[in-house]
Amino acid sequence: MDFQTLALPESGVSGIAADALIVVLPATGDLPSFGGVVDAALADALKGGDLERKAGKSVYLPRVAGVKAGRVVLAVSRDASAKAFKSAVASALAAVKSGPAKHVAVVGGDASAAHAEALAIAVGDAVYHYSKTKPSAAPAPALAKVSYAVPKSAAAAAKTGLGVGAAIVSGMDLARECANLPANYATPTYLGEQALAMVKTHGLEVEVLDRKACEKLGMGSFLSVARGSEEPPKFIVMQYKGGAKKDAPVVLVGKGITFDTGGISLKPGPEMDEMKFDMCGAASVLGTLRSVAELKLKVNLVGLIPTCDNMPSGKATKPGDVVTSMSGQTIEILNTDAEGRLILCDALTYAERFKPAAVVDIATLTGAIVIALGHHNSGLFSPDDALAADLLAASAAGLDPAWRMPLDDEYDDLLKSNFADMANIGGRAGGSITAAKFLQRYTSKFPWAHIDIAGTAHRSGAAKGATGRPVPLLTHFVMSRAK
Template sequence: MKIKATIQNIADNAADLLIVGHFQDQTDNALITALGSELSAQLSQRLANADFTGKNGESLTLYNDKGQHIMIVGLGKNDKLTQTALYDISHKASATAAKTRCKTVATYLLSDTFESIDADQAVKLVVLGSSHGEYRYEDTKNFKEDNKHNLDTLEVFADENLHTYINQAKAMAEGVTAARHLGNNPPNIANPKYIAKFAEQIANKYDNVELDVLNHKQMKKMGMGALLAVGQGSHNKPKMVVLKYTGTDKKQAPVALVGKGITFDTGGISLKPGANMDEMKYDMCGAASVIGAFVAIAEMQLDINLLTIVPAVENMPDGKAYRPGDVITSYSGKTIEVLNTDAEGRMILCDALTYAQEFKPEVILDLATLTGACVVALGHQASAVMTKTDGLAQDVIQAGLQVHDRAWELPLWDEYQKQLDTSFADMQNIGGFPAGTITAGCFLSRFTEGQKWAHIDIAGTAWNNKKEGATGRPVAMLTQYLINQAG
């Protein structure tokens, strides 16, 4: 869906469907009045009969003599409107529009002034919610012509001084869609080679983007033992995908994003239960998120240098697979005793994090669907942030609040480190039952010493149920963080 800003008067807008907000207890609606006395009378009658009151979640569709749909959505009380509500309202309206014959939609939700939400935040909530709502996975489905997704254009009405934010949100939405595309595709398609091909398409689109892909032979020569151990049981060989975006002076240190790219996770020899194992195609959503953020930054041509590294690996059991009890030498030279081959994400990330440091980045953020314990701790509402760098967690959390893509900080206290101690290597790859999310972060912290670094566990936010699939989170949060970093 194409997204564009407009300042066109609602009465002159020829879109198939017009979305108009209406606050609870609002006595009149200037936008409806501008569309003609007939529609205004219809709305007044519905309000008088309490068929529509403007409560949050309500909607009413009217039609004018031009054949346009006029969708009026309830916003509740102005001083009670939350970011969540505005996002959900935009999402629902767009999802409803996508099920109609309409090809073009114009939303006038931003014609109102919200008492509790800043205008720039409101812009991003409306655009992101609308984009998310119209998305439908179609890559491996066959549709009859009359059942295809028709919606192709969304116009967002806003004052001209807000158009910069619309363009930012549009880029974020494209990044979110890219991440959802990668996450939702089946593992027989979205394997390490596919990730590399997808990155190649991005590099070919933008003049200031470079791509480097390391194959398993190169990584073996370099000594990336932890990453290669995870992939050695699979026919699909690992790839290290490195995207570089130059948006400012080349001398300026880049921000590095590292995303876990386990394209399918059986658990390896420590085999997962069969039930719901199909959902392990989403174990590469860390990779999808950092690629999505890269797409957003390249699309808006932000004044920043960005390095995105994706270790793309498949974790499969066979006669060559790594085993519990193995001691592996990582790219850093540190040794790891493997107690559980299903704790594979940290194994590939530790080598990728070590490699990222060779580019001398200003800051490193790694993203991973790393632990089920994170879902237990935070559910599906917030990603978990862990860091030893003062202020970095707050920078990430604040960025998330700006775009309703929330995160919460968990501690990385030294007391947790002892759970990784072993007699047979520098560390073991799991810390046991207590604080599983935190000890996973502690493991990664051992490979980022002296770096400005944060680990973000997105196990509860990157995908939801089988119906919704990949959510594209936290692309918006990452993109907003980078916007903030660029000043």
């Protein structure tokens, strides 16, 4: 996608050369002037009842006399925020993205960097098109160029915002594509190949460790999950070195269960197909590394992805088995469907070697977080107030909401085991919290946070598919650490 700024004509927007013109107007207050012809069309649409000044409302006007663009969409924004602007643009794009328009110009908002970034992400969401395993899919949207028409005084800020947005969209597209692929395509080996491809395309350093290497490292917890599958496990290490050599890196750890049957603790059949999305944490790490590399941020960033299938077989780990993690701590596996924490804990121990400034793990970890927060906020857990505040600020800046959850010591008692240092589950009550408490036992040597994206990484139903979240949150977090 080609994102550009465009000088806003003093005479009005009717002369902007584009296939379609999106005009965003506020729901309340005085209407801004967009120039005589467009102002007249807007007044007529409001008077005739074709458009209401209510958030989410829009109207499509083809062939408006005196307007150079062949199509005009008027869209109403709830308020002046970047979030509301993004929603209004998304509403307008729905009316034009399936048509022949190749170039769309957008007018409205406050022309800030935040609004420009929101515009880019709205476009990315609208035009993402999955067709890898669906030859019969409708053609991809024709839209190839988006211009944000802004005053000259705002051009520099808007250009910066579009650049950040374009990089985030690039990362989200990679995350969506990896997650949407079925599990017989997006295997652990495939994820390793996607990481290795970024050595040439984005200048990353990448190492993909096989089962033997993981055994040598003592990753008994990670490998216990992989036992039941014919697919070989991989442990992916990605490094972006944009900062000084002495700068401690940020480490992102992504859960990469490419398919989760639950193992011996088998899941119910309905909707099990959606367990291909259990590697969305890994996909978001791949996407964030791409975004950060494209932004050329002056920061050191490490991505760690433990990836495997969780399958039942004669070799699969059984409920009641005890395994030894890379840290030396033993784990009684009471439920093989609580496998994400088993692969993440060894990755967290591996992260120690980088002497990180901060470690953030990202995982579709628990159904309990969906019950707690639904599908809007990701769950954020951290014992470190400063790190949690940075991540919440990044979620706000990236329009990628998260909500901080508790990590009180009392929850830790639920993980007691008679036969190992800990159990891998703590019962139904507070399930997302006890999962985070399990991970916390492996994080004493660095500032740490955990983001549970089980409710936000993908959608079900008619809109089934990956969202690309939390790439915006993670990218803004890394940006905040860059020099």
